[in-house]
Every structure is written in structure tokens, then in C-alpha cells.
Amino acid sequence: METYTIVIAVVAAVIGFAVALGLKGILGSKKLKDAAAEAEKMVKAAQNEADGLIKEAGIEAKDILFRMKSEFESEAKETRSELKKLERRLIQKEENIDRKTDLFEQREKEIARKEQSLSDRDKSVSSKEEKYNALLEEQKAQLERISTLTAEQAKELLIRAMENEARYEGAKLIKRIENEAKEDADKKAKKIIATAIQRYSGDFIAERTVSVVQLPGDEMKGRIIGREGRNIRAIEAATGIDLIIDDTPEAVILSGFNPVRREVARLALIKLISDGRIHPARIEDVVKKVGQEVDTVIKEAGEQAAFDLGVHGIHAELIKYLGRLKYRTSYAQNVLQHSVEVGALCGMMASELGLKEKLARRMGLLHDIGKAIDHEVEGPHAVIGSKLAKKFGESAAVVHAIGAHHEDVPPSTVYALLVQAADGLSGARPGARKELLENYIRRIEDLEGIANGFNGVANTYAIQAGREIRVIVESDKVSDEESVLLSRDIAKKIEESLTFPGQIKVTVIRETRAVEYANK
Incomplete structure (x- = not known):
């Protein structure tokens, strides 16, 4: 307020000075008086105006001071509220710390008590251990004295x-x-196996490859041989198959490792005999035409096998190799028919197990593909077949299943085990294969001899065409539990000593008989 007063006074002085200067030049006393009166009025008006301004400034200053005071009190109130909240939080934290401190102290006391208890127990155990050791030594000494x-x-x-x-x-x-x-x-x-067998019905007796050509008469042998043997040499050179002409009446025997060439030779010889014109030029022409016909038959056979199983996308060369199995037999079982059967069984068992049926059929169909060329390449047919399948773009799973179906490669997938089972099932079913009587008898004798070589074996009987061997043991030498180990040992010995298709079941029989006679 004092500032406003000074300002107003200065303003009034300046106004008065200006008025005085303005009136200085006025001549005459009247005019001077009028000017002085006018100036006095102006000063009073200025004074009144200054007083009004001073009052307004005072009121405004009071309003500003009131607002500042209100804001200060509000901020102070908020600050006090925040301080109270912080104080309450600090008090709560302090109480929590006090509680945790009490818990830690209790735990320390409990740990100390347990440590003391463990220490006492350790001392007790040590003393008892020393006591027991002394007793054991004493007992050992007594046992040595008693038992010498x-x-x-x-x-x-x-x-x-x-x-x-x-x-x-x-x-x-x-x-x-x-x-x-x-x-x-x-x-x-x-x-699973019963379901697969019920769903697939194969031929009981498999097809055999014919290697003997019947002649209309023995005079035909001379025409086949030709002058100085030129006809027979031409046939052998064109087909790669040996012709054996002996005392067998009205028959010529074809000998060769390649079944396709043997089939070409057989068909060509039949055509030459029926045609009657047998000479080197005619022989070459007929063999060439028959070779083309057989190639077509081979391709169609492979395609038909793949179509029957619903297997698609096989390389054309693999189809040809597959068709060549039509002229290959194993124990008189046609290998192509066997492959189709294995593929069907694999697919059925895979569907029962929730596996990929088409993939399983593909593996079963191609599992013996190596037999198409195993007479030309050294090595097991399973390994040869896996390499052949890999060469023509088959998947790693198919390649592995082919290589593992005879344990040449350790099986590592369920599909490989399915192929093994289907292969054994196809080859082991009655009528599927033909075995020479001598080999059969020798295998039966070997089976019984292996089992009889174990201690405690009384008698051994091979049954079901050598698919099962029953071993009767002496009850006083072999217990029930030891019979389990004996069956395992016999099976392992058979696996190591013999070669056989499928599997052989080993049954160990142990019985105790009590016999007493009543006499009178």
C-alpha cells in the first residue's frame, strides 16, 4: 500500500507542476487566480482518484493474500496427510520386521535343538557301532572255531x-x-495277427518255376543239338543258359542262375519246337522276340503287384526289378506272390496299430526286391535291396525296413518290425514253402540235439514241423524258476546254431509225480 501511495503522490506532483507551467504564461491576477483554482480542483480530483486506487489496491492485495493463505493451508493439509500415511506404513513394516525377527529366533532355537539331538544320536550310533563291531568280531572268531x-x-x-x-x-x-x-x-x-490272416487269404500251394521243357519225342533232341552242336551252342550263347540233354525221356533241362534268362530260354525253346525251324539265325530271332515279350510281362507283373496293393509312385526301374521276382522262387514259394502277401499283411497290421497303412504296404512289397539281382551282386539280399531302393529315391524309412527285415541292419522302427513279422508269417504258414525231406529231418534232429545238450533235460520233442520244441526236464534237477532260464538259454543256442525262417517256440515242461503202492 505504501508503494501505491508514493506512486499517487508523484503523479499528483507531476500534474501540479504541469499545470503550473501551463499557467505561467497567463497574464493578469484574475486569470492567475482562476488557474490556481482550477489547479486546486485538479489536484483534489487527482487526490480522490489516488485514494480510490489505493483502496482498490488494498482490497486486491487482501484477496491475493487470502488466496495464498488458502493454498498454503491446503498444501500443508495434504502434506500432513501424506506424512501420516507414511508413518502408518513405517509402523506396519516395523511390526512385520518384529514378527519375522521372532520367527527367525524361533527357527534358530529349533535348529540348535535339532543339531544337539543329531549330535547326541550320532554319538549313540557311534558307540553302538563300536559295540556291534566288537560282537561281530567275536562271533566270527567263534564261527571259525566251531566250523574250522x-x-x-x-x-x-x-x-x-x-x-x-x-x-x-x-x-x-x-x-x-x-x-x-x-x-x-x-x-x-x-x-492283430489273427485279424490280418482273416482279412488276407493267399494260395495254399505256391507256384514253382519250371526248368524242364517237355519234348514231343526223343528225335527232337537231335534237332535241338544240331549239326556238330551248332544249334545248342547258339541257344546257350543267345540266352546265357545251359541246356542239359541227357537220357531223360522227352525232356530238356535248363540250368542257370538268372531266372529271367531261364524263362526266356524256356519260352524260346518251346516256340522253336512248335515252329520246327531250328537253326542259329532263327534261334537268335526267336530269343530276341521272346526277350521283349518277357520284359513286357515283367513290367506288367510289377505294375499289377503295385496296383493290387494300392502302392503308387514307385520308380519305373524298381517296377521292373519287382516284376523279375515273378520268375524267382524261395523254397518253391513264388517271391512276387510272397512280396504281395507280405505287403498286404503289413498294411493290415499297421491299420490295427494306427500306423500309416500305405507306407507299411510299400515296405512289405519291396522288402525282397534285392532277390531280383542277388545272384549278380555279392551280399545279403536285404542289404542289396536297401541300396537299390535308396538309389531309386525311396524314403529312408522304406530303405531301413528293407535292410532290417533279416536283422542285417538292427531294426529301429515299428514298421521294420512289422515287415519282419509279416515276412515270417507269410513264409511260415502251412503250404507256403516246400522243404526237402533230408533237410527237414536234419533240422529236426539238430533242434532236439541242441536241447538235449543241456543239463537236467530228460526228453526233447520237435513238433509242428519244427516250429515248436518241447523240452521235458527232470524235476529234481531243474526248479520252476530255473526252467525259465533254461528255455531262454535253449532259444539263444538255437538262434546261434541254426538258420531257419520265422520263429521257433521253446516250451520247457517240468512236473513232479508222487507214486505209492498199497500192499496187503
């Missing part, structure tokens, strides 16, 4: 007894685990 055995001898006897007991318990455990596993696995496996 040294500690090493007694230890050896004890170890031997424990080993026998462990073997006995192990055999019991193996038997129990096998029974539990077989109870479920056998049911499912039998169901």
Missing part, C-alpha cells in the same frame, strides 16, 4: 549262497514280469 573255516572260506561260502539265492529270486522275478507282460502283449499280438 577261515574267514575267507566262510566269505566264499556266503557269497555262493547269496549268488544262488539271487539267481533264484531273479528267475522268479523274470518269470513274474514275463507273465505280466505276455498277458497283455500276447493278446494284442494274437488279435
Whole structure:
């Protein structure tokens, strides 16, 4: 307010000075008086105006001061509220810290108490251990005096007894685990195989490759041989097959490792005999035409096999190799028919297991593809077939299943095991294969001889055409648990010693008979 007063006074002085200067030049006293009066009025008006301004400034200053005071009090109130909240939080934290401190102290006391208890127990255990060791030493000394055995001898006897007991318990455990596993696995496996067999019905007797050509008469042998043997040499040179003409009446035998060439030679010879014109030029012409016909038949046979199984996308060369299996036999079983059968069985079992049916059929169809060229390349047909399949773009799973179906490669997929099972099933079913009587008898004798070579075996009988061997043991020498181990040992010995298709079941039979006679 004092500032406003000074300002107003200055303004009034300036106005008065200006008025005085303005009136200085006025002449005459009247005019001077009038001017002075006018100036006085102006000063009073200025004074009044200044007083009004001073009052307004004072009122405005009071308003500003009031607002500043109100804002200060509001901020102070908020600050006090925040401080109270912080104070309450600090008090809560302090209480939590106090509680945690109490808990830590309790835990420390509990840990200290447990440590003391463990220490006391350790001391007690140590003292008891010393006492027991002393007793054991005393008992050992007494046992040595009583049994006249040294500690090493007694230890050896004890170890031997424990080993026998462990073997006995192990055999019991193996038997129990096998029974539990077989109870479920056998049911499912039998169901899958039975379903597959019911859904597929193959020929009971398989086709055989004919290697003998019947002649209309023995005079035809001379015409086949020709002058100085030129006809027979021309046939052998054109076909790569040896012709054996002996005392067999009205027949010529064809000999050769390549079944396709043997078939070409057979068909060409039949045509030459029916035509009657047999000479080197005619022989070459007929063999060439028959070779083309056989190639067509081979291709059609491979395509038909793939079509029958619904397998598509096989390389054209693989189709040809597949068709060549039409002229290949294994134990008198046609290999192409066998491959189709294995493919069908694989697909059926895969569908039962929820696997890819088409992939399984493809593996089964191609599993014996190596037999089409195994007489030309060294090595097992499974390995040859896997390399052939890989060469013509088959997937790694198919290549592995082909190579593993005879354990030449360890099987690592379910599909490979399916191919093994289907292959054994196709070859082992009655009527599928033909075996020479001598080989059959020798295999039966070898089976029975292997089983008879084990201790405790009384009698051995090979049944079901050598698919099962039943071993009767002496009950006083072999226990029930040991019979489990014996069956396993016999099966392992058979696998190591013999070569056979499919599988051989080993059954160990143990029985105890008590016989008594009543006399009177």
C-alpha cells in the first residue's frame, strides 16, 4: 500500500507542476487566480482518484493474500496427510520386521535343538557301532572255531549262497514280469495277427518255376543239338543258359542262375519246337522276340503287384526289378506272390496299430526286391535291396525296413518290425514253402540235439514241423524258476546254431509225480 501511495503522490506532483507551467504564461491576477483554482480542483480530483486506487489496491492485495493463505493451508493439509500415511506404513513394516525377527529366533532355537539331538544320536550310533563291531568280531572268531573255516572260506561260502539265492529270486522275478507282460502283449499280438490272416487269404500251394521243357519225342533232341552242336551252342550263347540233354525221356533241362534268362530260354525253346525251324539265325530271332515279350510281362507283373496293393509312385526301374521276382522262387514259394502277401499283411497290421497303412504296404512289397539281382551282386539280399531302393529315391524309412527285415541292419522302427513279422508269417504258414525231406529231418534232429545238450533235460520233442520244441526236464534237477532260464538259454543256442525262417517256440515242461503202492 505504501508503494501505491508514493506512486499517487508523484503523479499528483507531476500534474501540479504541469499545470503550473501551463499557467505561467497567463497574464493578469484574475486569470492567475482562476488557474490556481482550477489547479486546486485538479489536484483534489487527482487526490480522490489516488485514494480510490489505493483502496482498490488494498482490497486486491487482501484477496491475493487470502488466496495464498488458502493454498498454503491446503498444501500443508495434504502434506500432513501424506506424512501420516507414511508413518502408518513405517509402523506396519516395523511390526512385520518384529514378527519375522521372532520367527527367525524361533527357527534358530529349533535348529540348535535339532543339531544337539543329531549330535547326541550320532554319538549313540557311534558307540553302538563300536559295540556291534566288537560282537561281530567275536562271533566270527567263534564261527571259525566251531566250523574250522577261515574267514575267507566262510566269505566264499556266503557269497555262493547269496549268488544262488539271487539267481533264484531273479528267475522268479523274470518269470513274474514275463507273465505280466505276455498277458497283455500276447493278446494284442494274437488279435492283430489273427485279424490280418482273416482279412488276407493267399494260395495254399505256391507256384514253382519250371526248368524242364517237355519234348514231343526223343528225335527232337537231335534237332535241338544240331549239326556238330551248332544249334545248342547258339541257344546257350543267345540266352546265357545251359541246356542239359541227357537220357531223360522227352525232356530238356535248363540250368542257370538268372531266372529271367531261364524263362526266356524256356519260352524260346518251346516256340522253336512248335515252329520246327531250328537253326542259329532263327534261334537268335526267336530269343530276341521272346526277350521283349518277357520284359513286357515283367513290367506288367510289377505294375499289377503295385496296383493290387494300392502302392503308387514307385520308380519305373524298381517296377521292373519287382516284376523279375515273378520268375524267382524261395523254397518253391513264388517271391512276387510272397512280396504281395507280405505287403498286404503289413498294411493290415499297421491299420490295427494306427500306423500309416500305405507306407507299411510299400515296405512289405519291396522288402525282397534285392532277390531280383542277388545272384549278380555279392551280399545279403536285404542289404542289396536297401541300396537299390535308396538309389531309386525311396524314403529312408522304406530303405531301413528293407535292410532290417533279416536283422542285417538292427531294426529301429515299428514298421521294420512289422515287415519282419509279416515276412515270417507269410513264409511260415502251412503250404507256403516246400522243404526237402533230408533237410527237414536234419533240422529236426539238430533242434532236439541242441536241447538235449543241456543239463537236467530228460526228453526233447520237435513238433509242428519244427516250429515248436518241447523240452521235458527232470524235476529234481531243474526248479520252476530255473526252467525259465533254461528255455531262454535253449532259444539263444538255437538262434546261434541254426538258420531257419520265422520263429521257433521253446516250451520247457517240468512236473513232479508222487507214486505209492498199497500192499496187503
